Amino acid sequence: MWVKLAFKLFSQEFRRGELTIIFAAIALAVLTVFSLSSITERIGLNIEQKSSDFIAADxxxxxxxxxxxxxxxxxxxxxxxxxxxxxxxxxxxxxxxxxxxxxxxxxxxxxxxxxxxxxxxxxxxxxxxxxxxxxxxxxxxxxxxxxxxxxxxxxxxxxxxxxxxxxxxxxxxxxxxxxxxxxxxxxxxxxxxxxxxxxxxxxxxxxxxxxxxxxxxxxxxxxxxxxxxxxxxxxxGIKDRQSPLGENLLRAERFLLLAGLFGIMLAAVAMAVSAKRYCERQYDPVAMMKTLGGSRQVIRNIFLLHLTMVTLFSVVVGLLVGFILQYLGAGYLSQFMGTELPAAGFKPWLLSALIGVVCALMFSLKPLLDLFDIPPLRVLRRNLGDKLAISRLHVSISILTIFLLMWGFSGNIKTTLILFTSTLLVIAILFAISRLLFAAGRRLGLRPGSSWSLAIATLQKRANANAVQLISFALAIKLMLFLVVLKNDLITDWQMQIPTDAPNMFIINIAENEVEPIQNFFISNDIPHEAFYPVFSGRVDAVNGEEFAKRVSKQENEEQDKDARRGVSREPNLTWLDTLPDGNEITEGEWFSDSDEIQVSVFDGWKEVLDLKLGDTLTLLINEQIIEAKVTSFRKVDWGTIKPNFVMILSPNMAGKVPVTYFSAAQLKDSDTKAISQLLHQHPTISMIDIKSRLEQAQSIIAQVTLAIGFVLSIVLISGALVLISQVQASLAERMQEVVILRTLGARGKLIKLATLYEFLMLGAIAGFVAAFVSDVALLVIQQQMFNVEGRLHPYIWLLGPSSGAIFVALIGYFMVSNTMKQNTQGLLRKIA
Structure with a gap:
């Protein structure tokens, strides 16, 4: 008999929209995870296939x-x-x-x-x-x-x-x-x-x-x-190659992983809020059923059946919508990438369905248990059972569930802990701030009848609910800020590695008497080119007169001197320059001074290898010639660029002391092919290294990664907006009651509208400020730990966070409650009833 009653109640509640919130939340969780995981898997497979061209195999x-x-x-x-x-x-x-x-x-x-x-x-x-x-x-x-x-x-x-x-x-x-x-x-x-x-x-x-x-x-x-x-x-494979491309592919893969994790977090937050709100809306019906003789067992069976039905229906709809979304997205990306994306496997289907079921079970279990404890006397005393609305156990279960879902999705405990800890930090800071601000609202002394006064009073009145809303808003804003800033940083870093004006051809083995003719050739043919660098190889033989350990012959039973200083075995290419080259930054010391002694600037990676310090004297063995040079600076060198870089750069007074060849780089266009052929014919001893096609391949892959990241980011932004919508929708009933009371007391419509707008503006600004603060701190850690780039602060998000948060939350919040404002008091009373 209870099954028939359960289906009848389910049908009525579904028609009235009582199950809309929890249905939408589960469907949102499923479609977000499915579309993100499916798109990222297909993009990842495509990028990996394209990147495999660089090694001609997998x-x-x-x-x-x-x-x-x-x-x-x-x-x-x-x-x-x-x-x-x-x-x-x-x-x-x-x-x-x-x-x-x-x-x-x-x-x-x-x-x-x-x-x-x-x-x-x-x-x-x-x-x-x-x-x-x-x-x-x-x-x-x-x-x-x-x-x-x-x-x-x-x-x-x-x-x-x-x-x-x-x-x-x-x-x-x-x-x-x-x-x-x-x-x-x-x-x-x-x-x-x-x-x-x-x-x-x-x-x-x-x-x-x-x-x-x-x-x-x-x-x-x-x-x-x-x-x-x-x-x-x-x-x-391609990821093992020590190249900018291999490193960038790993970074792109990690970014897509982060996006998937953030999608799960947003969907989980929406599900937790919606499940709690749905159960709160059932307090009165459960009290009525108990008053009419309904047993706890029957009530439990009815609502568990409701949860099972809505979960299954939501998972199916979420998978269907997610499939359509990723199909359209993949088609859109395929057009821009000029290639067909590989099909995804079964993992997105299984993962999204599992997350939908787990979210529904874990986030609804405690609210449902609270629902079954509602006393029958609530039909007379409407406040009975309200103390069950906030449950530490429910919060703990929700937090643990989100952590396990993130860990299961990423498979990386370090990444999960960084994101999870930063999220808990947001929650703790916001809860403290909300308590302080809302508690201080009464002491601000604003004038009566002011929209600001009414907004602050409303915030203070709903301190607990607003704290939860504030946390949800901040989490959504934090995740969106996090991905936007990280995306911009990664793309900027890639573009710096391969700028549009980068040289695409190197010319080496240039004799000194060929420098001027080749330079004139570039100028006459309007070919952009780099400077001509003198190049010679040399070995660091000693530091401050202390020789490095020499190689010994095991055949002759020679033993290596264990006390001798350890050096490096290879002979790097060296040069002399009068100015610091692009892409180099002095980390210690100063560039060359006017001095008769030969000076040297050393790559800071060799500082520890050779145990060097400023003022040391290096003994360089160049062919059979010994050159002594004083260390005047250490340089940070970006080896990821294709610009000429050197481990050691000597001062200009080195010129003429050793024989050298020269090399340069140029940026060629397709129309320059014939002219370059003539150059090679005139100077057959020089060698040309054409990397134009390699650069085009790399830039094509980076463009695809950038487009893919932008698309995934848009999905996360939409998910964030849906979380905000679900939060505002959860408070609509309470806002209807407030509008009715205010109108009964004679408040004008303009006053109520402005107060609502100001309330959302303050919530968004506070949430945005805290989100910006925590995002910037977490980004420092993430960039260093996951992306192997130098972490840096982003001052602009301290303005972007509060302003975008205020505007975003105000627009969505006001849009959601605008229909409530337009309705007359009689209509609102019917809805509340």
Whole structure:
């Protein structure tokens, strides 16, 4: 019998809108999590696929010695695509010209991701292909054509083999971003390696295997492969590359994760508020049912059935709306990205449905238990049971549930703790502020009949309810501010790394007598270029006369001096400059002074490595020459940019003391191709490193990430607005009562409207100020811990938070209650009844 009654009550309450709030909250939680998780998963897959072009595969295995053939056999069992590569240097000979080329031999399957860009002849138009050269053919980079004085169709000797030059090699998807091989690259078919006879036992070669396939199969294969890898073999993907792109992809992924976490938090807040409000609205019906003889068991069964039905219905609707939203969003993003986004898996469906059910259960359980304890006497004394409205247990359960949901979604306890702790900080600060402000409202002494007086009195009267509203408003504003500021910081950082005016070509091995002609060439052809930097290599041999430990011969049973100072083994490229280059910042000391002694500015990363301090004297071994230089400054260097950077920069009086070559960088347009070809023909000994296509790839991926982040951010902003709406809607009944009382006492409509507007303005401003404060502090931690960027304060959000919070809350709040203001007193009384 109770089931029939439950369905009848459910139907009536649904028609009257009694279940609208809790239904909307659960649906909001489900659609927010589904759309966010689905979109972020699809965007992440697309970005990962696009980024895989940079290594021509999903994963690659590198080795200095030949790889076991079983690796390929096992990969096929896991249904993975594979391609083989071999790198070596060999001489090329044609037309009595001899040059050392950097050879990359690839199997027919190369590339597994991305495309190779070629031209049919030097003056032809570039186009993309999905494979390398066929047997008997080689593709040469443009510089080799000028050095060897050949054209497409000619023959060239590579090692002991003779090959047909069939194409001009413009770009490979996995070409190194910066390589000294420059424009001396050769692409060879893997089957022709034996024909060259250049690879013999003991030859310096580099092996690589490429893999592509489903992520699950790749992970399973790596589980099999990992125990078999040697120490000098490396397994890597795009995220493992030490490059700005790999780091930026990790940052984008973490941002999307944050957005998903914030979406869950907003949806959970909306659900908690709505569940509590729904149960409060049932206090009177439950009291009436108990008065008419309804048992606690029957009442419990009825409302649990209501909760089950509304939860199932809400989850279905939330999934449907979320699917439509992410489908439309993915279509919109696909148009701008120029690519079809991969389909998402089952995870978004399961995750969003689970979160909807968990939210409904955990956030409704305590209010429902309170609902069952409503005394029958409430029909006579309407205030009975109101003390159950605020429950510490309910708050604790809600907080714990939100934490567990965030942790389960992120899988990262550190990230969850940072966000969760900052959120608790917001709640604590706001609760204290709300108590102080609302309690002080009576002592402000504003004049009677003033809208401000009425607004402050209303705030004080509803201190508990307003404290909850204030916390909800601040959480929504904090999360939105957090993502907006972080998005701007990330995009600004990316744009700084690859600015629009960045050079896209490097010219190296320039002789001193070639500097002026090449510089005049750039000027006459209107090609923007960097300065010409003198370059030489040198080794730090001693500090303050204390020599570093020298390498010893184990063959001769020599023992290393354990007391000797430890240095660095490599010889970095050095230069001398008279001004501090862009992208460098002096962290300690001063730039070069007018002095006869040679001075040096050192990258601050080497300060600890070499145990240096200002005033130390470095002994540099350059070829056979010894140069002493005094350390006058340490520099912070942004190695993520493509600008020329140096570990050590010497003072200008170093000029003329050691032999050098020069290098420069330029920004080329497509129309400059012919002119650059002439330059290479006139100066065949220089090398050109063209990174234009690599920059375009990187900028394209960053643009996609930026667009994706903007779309995800818009979903979170909409969720935040819905949270604010649910909070205001929860207080509509109480506001109706206040309007009726004020009108009965003779208050004018304008006074009531302005008082309501001022109330929301104050709530929004206070919430925005606290949200800005906590967001800025939390951003310092998040930027350093999650994004590996220097944390910084953002003064503008101290104005943006209160102003946007006041406007945002006032507009939404006033819009929600405006219909109440327009209704006459008689209509409002009917609704209240």
């Amino acid at each position: 994963r690659r295995l590198s080795s200095n010695h030949e790889l076991d053939s079983s690796y390929i056999t096992k990969a096929k069992e896991y249904e993975l695509q594979t391609a083989q590569m071999l790198f070596f240097d060999s001489m090329l000979f044609a037309n009595d010209e001899l040059v050392l080329g950097s050879v990359k031999a690839t199997s027919n399957e190369y590339p597994l991701r991305g495309q190779v860009t070629i031209k049919d002849h030097l003056n032809g138009i570039s186009y993309d292909v999905d494979s390398g050269p066929s047997q008997g053919n080689v593709w040469l980079s443009e510089g080799l054509f000028y050095t060897l004085n050949i054209k497409v169709g000619d023959k060239v000797e590579l090692g002991a083999g003779i090959f047909n030059v069939s194409k001009v090699l413009m770009n490979e998807p996995d070409a190194p971003f910066f390589s000294l091989s420059g424009n001396k690259r050769v692409l060879l078919n893997y089957a022709d390696i034996e024909m060259t006879q250049a690879v013999q036992p003991g030859s310096r070669v580099f092996h690589r295997l490429l893999f592509a396939g489903e992520e699950q199969q790749i992970q399973a294969y790596y589980t099999w492969l990992k125990p078999k890898l040697k120490r000098n073999q490396n397994w890597e």
